[in-house]
């Protein structure tokens with residue numbers, strides 16, 4: 001059995017902790033024979049190969065007495081880069097428990113569990129449901145709504161350094177003023193409305209107007225302002241900080257030249273890898 005889990009890009013600017021997209025970059029878990037103890041084969045440095053591995057830890061949170069197996073985990077999702085690598089592990093682990101123990105969890109149940117593990121739903125909801133998802137936890141359950149897919153090329157500029165989500169969240173204030181909060185919330189609400197109305201002129205302006213997290217994280221990720229300025233000269237709809245960073249995501253029109261954009265980045269000293277990532281319309285899947 002193989003479990004296939006998409007990466008994700010969260011926040012979409014003002015949609016802090018509530019908006020996210022599943023991306024066509026996949027972690028896979030191949031489930032092999034039952035064993036006396038958990039064996040996790042992978043090619044990552046400084047990542048555990050036993051029950052301490054994040055995939056297994058998530059599975060054991062679902063079912064503490066889950067029968068150990070030999071599994072092989074492969075993932076091109078860069079760790080601590082704002083593309084939901086931890087979410088792919090947690091969702092993969094939940095599905096692993098679901099399949100081995102035949103729990104028949106619903107998608108909503110998986111989102112509830114994953115949101116509790118992650119602490120925020122904006123990566124795990126699209127990773128489970130697929131597509132572009134806006135949602136929140138309310139009264140101990142999760143409300144999710146899928147938005148229309150945005151007809152753009154999603155171009156990720158992936159700085160070489162790591163930025164753990166926990167460190168990036170530590171840069172955020174504990175409180176913001178009432179007026180600031182209502183303005184930030186109004187921007188996010190209007191972005192959601194524009195996404196459903198497919199009013200992409202409004203989407204572009206609002207996506208770059210976050211007040212919740214980007215103003216505090218921009219000092220950690222100077223590439224955000226640099227890429228955004230260059231993107232504006234290349235027909236981009238918007239540029240935002242993917243998740244907690246450092247990946248910077250730019251939406252280019254479908255007929256725009258990614259190569260010209262990349263060359264412009266390089267000409268300005270931004271020479272780290274670039275990935276063009278399609279939206280994954282399906283979330284976590286199981287192939288037998």
Ligand SMILES: Nc1ncnc2c1ncn2[C@@H]1O[C@H](COP(=O)(O)OP(=O)(O)O)[C@@H](O)[C@H]1O
Nearest residue numbers: 054075079080081082083084085086087164165
């Ligand atoms: N393929 C993987 N296998 C095991 N653990 C992983 C894997 N990918 C990510 N992780 C765990 O998730 C952590 C990164 O999570 P986080 O800081 O939230 O960054 P991200 O933005 O990538 O989600 C890694 O330090 C590691 O502990």
Ligand SMILES: N[C@@H](CCOP(=O)(O)O)C(=O)O
Nearest residue numbers: 010017082083084165243244
């Ligand atoms: N809303 C979260 C999203 C974290 O995404 P990740 O891909 O960096 O794990 C945040 O902004 O902290």
